[in-house]
Amino acid sequence: MKTPARIWGVVGLLILLHFGLHVSLGFGEGAPDLLAVGLLIGAREVGMGRAAGFGFVLGLLEDAFSVLAFGANTFALTLVGMGGAGTRDFFVGDSLFFVMSYLVLGKWARDLLHWVALGEGLREPFVDTVLIQSPISAVYAGVIGLVVIAISGLGWETVR
Amino acid sequence: MLNGWPAGAGLGTMSKYKSDTNGTRKAHSAFVAFGFVVLSVIALLLPDTSQDEVASLLRDSVLRPFIFTQEVLGRRSIHAEDTEDLQARLDSLVAMIANSSTLLEENARLRRLLDLSGRNPDRYVPASVIRAGMPGSESMFLLDVGSDQGVTRDSPVITDRGYLLGVVRRAGATSATGRDWTHPQFRASAMTEDGSVTGLVRAAPGGFRGADLMLLDGVPFQQELRPGVVLVTNGLGVYPRGIRLGVVIEESDKQEGWNRSYLVRPFVSPGEAAHVLVLMPEEPDFLDANLRSEEGPMVPEQAAPEEPAQGIADFGARRPR
Numbered sequence: 001m002k003t004p005a006r007i008w009g010v011v012g013l014l015i016l017l018h019f020g021l022h023v024s025l026g027f028g029e030g031a032p033d034l035l036a037v038g039l040l041i042g043a044r045e046v047g048m049g050r051a052a053g054f055g056f057v058l059g060l061l062e063d064a065f066s067v068l069a070f071g072a073n074t075f076a077l078t079l080v081g082m083g084g085a086g087t088r089d090f091f092v093g094d095s096l097f098f099v100m101s102y103l104v105l106g107k108w109a110r111d112l113l114h115w116v117a118l119g120e121g122l123r124e125p126f127v128d129t130v131l132i133q134s135p136i137s138a139v140y141a142g143v144i145g146l147v148v149i150a151i152s153g154l155g156w157e158t159v160r
Numbered sequence: 161m162l163n164g165w166p167a168g169a170g171l172g173t174m175s176k177y178k179s180d181t182n183g184t185r186k187a188h189s190a191f192v193a194f195g196f197v198v199l200s201v202i203a204l205l206l207p208d209t210s211q212d213e214v215a216s217l218l219r220d221s222v223l224r225p226f227i228f229t230q231e232v233l234g235r236r237s238i239h240a241e242d243t244e245d246l247q248a249r250l251d252s253l254v255a256m257i258a259n260s261s262t263l264l265e266e267n268a269r270l271r272r273l274l275d276l277s278g279r280n281p282d283r284y285v286p287a288s289v290i291r292a293g294m295p296g297s298e299s300m301f302l303l304d305v306g307s308d309q310g311v312t313r314d315s316p317v318i319t320d321r322g323y324l325l326g327v328v329r330r331a332g333a334t335s336a337t338g339r340d341w342t343h344p345q346f347r348a349s350a351m352t353e354d355g356s357v358t359g360l361v362r363a364a365p366g367g368f369r370g371a372d373l374m375l376l377d378g379v380p381f382q383q384e385l386r387p388g389v390v391l392v393t394n395g396l397g398v399y400p401r402g403i404r405l406g407v408v409i410e411e412s413d414k415q416e417g418w419n420r421s422y423l424v425r426p427f428v429s430p431g432e433a434a435h436v437l438v439l440m441p442e443e444p445d446f447l448d449a450n451l452r453s454e455e456g457p458m459v460p461e462q463a464a465p466e467e468p469a470q471g472i473a474d475f476g477a478r479r480p481r
Binding site for chain 1: 188191197298
């Protein structure tokens with residue numbers, strides 16, 4: 001059953017898991033980007049302003065570990081949160097296909113924006129990063145997001 | 161609104177759809193969102209010191225439990241390291257020390273002959289490396305020691321095998337942030353072990369992170385290096401002399417003018433470092449005091465080295481002068 005408490009409980013758990021896997025256990029790129037998944041799920045439940053604020057806070061937390069380009073994650077997640085909330089005006093999605101597309105495209109957009117914000121001196125090649133690595137990690141995050149939504153009992157209509 | 165991204169959009173769920181239908185509220189929400197976007201751009205453009213302060217504040221507050229957990233897990237994994245491997249390394253060190261005892265005596269005798277004063281003891285602080293594994297944190301590491309233990313900005317960080325890992329960038333009271341040799345701004349003055357060829361080492365990004373190499377720049381055109389030559393730091397800059405960097409692989413095509421460049425395979429992959437040594441800064445009073453003047457010593461006779469503080473030990477063997 002979808003309730004706000006359950007949705008935000010799952011989002012909170014995803015955030016904790018993200019930092020637990022990446023920081024506490026040091027899995028690095030082996031762990032999925034649960035921060036993006038949590039943001040994308042949460043963003044569909046609130047307005048554009050709150051979603052952008054939510055993304056801003058999550059981005060700052062992630063940037064606390066960034067020495068290459070502080071602010072790049074903040075910029076990317078703020079825009080993704082804003083965009084995620086904005087999709088409510090265009091799509092009413094309650095299908096598996098929509099959820100998967102939403103999560104994958106959201107994660108890919110997050111990586112693209114991060115690449116843009118990194119600046120010329122720090123970017124790795126566009127093709128390697130945005131066209132090869134990013135789609136793979138986006139599908140990875142999408143699949144994990146689907147699993148989380150399924151096992152948490154939120155149902156596909158959560159992301160809408 | 162495009163209803164029903166495709167067929168799955170059931171009518172039953174339509175009634176639950178929530179949106180900012182009120183125009184004013186929607187405009188307000190968009191305005192707030194725009195404000196956050198502006199704030200994120202400001203965060204991106206903040207000066208380095210301000211960015212460091214914000215990041216440090218977050219790491220020492222809300223993110224502290226996660227970092228602490230990795231510290232604990234890291235220590236446990238180090239303790240669980242194969243004892244046979246540790247024993248082998250201990251044995252090789254014992255053999256090395258035994259063989260160098262005559263060298264120490266010889267060195268002391270030559271110093272007396274040349275009227276050189278004794279060298280001040282070098283020190284280090286052992287530390288555990290914590291890696292965040294976040295986008296943008298690839299060249300960064302955290303240390304569980306800080307200024308309370310004597311760590312300062314620009315303290316060199318080496319692995320437990322004596323290979324250069326990186327340098328401390330910011331030292332807090334009990335923790336520090338450093339960047340490893342893969343950072344785009346990493347530079348280290350280098351030389352061959354015999355000191356015949358010198359140059360400047362920097363990171364040479366590979367196709368992916370694991371393929372990162374070092375690039376030795378500025379080697380005079382008439383000097384040629386063969387593959388397999390070991391490079392060490394030459395003592396210029398923040399890194400003390402003699403820290404091992406890597407092995408020359410081949411000449412690079414990135415040569416400029418009358419200089420040669422060489423690709424270097426580093427001894428240490430940053431992700432592998434778990435236990436490191438942070439080299440302590442030299443005492444300023446002793447920096448130029450190794451040579452005695454003709455009238456006598458430039459500084460008073462150096463007292464016997466003080467008893468090392470907890471976690472700080474002599475580190476003489478690694479830093480020949």
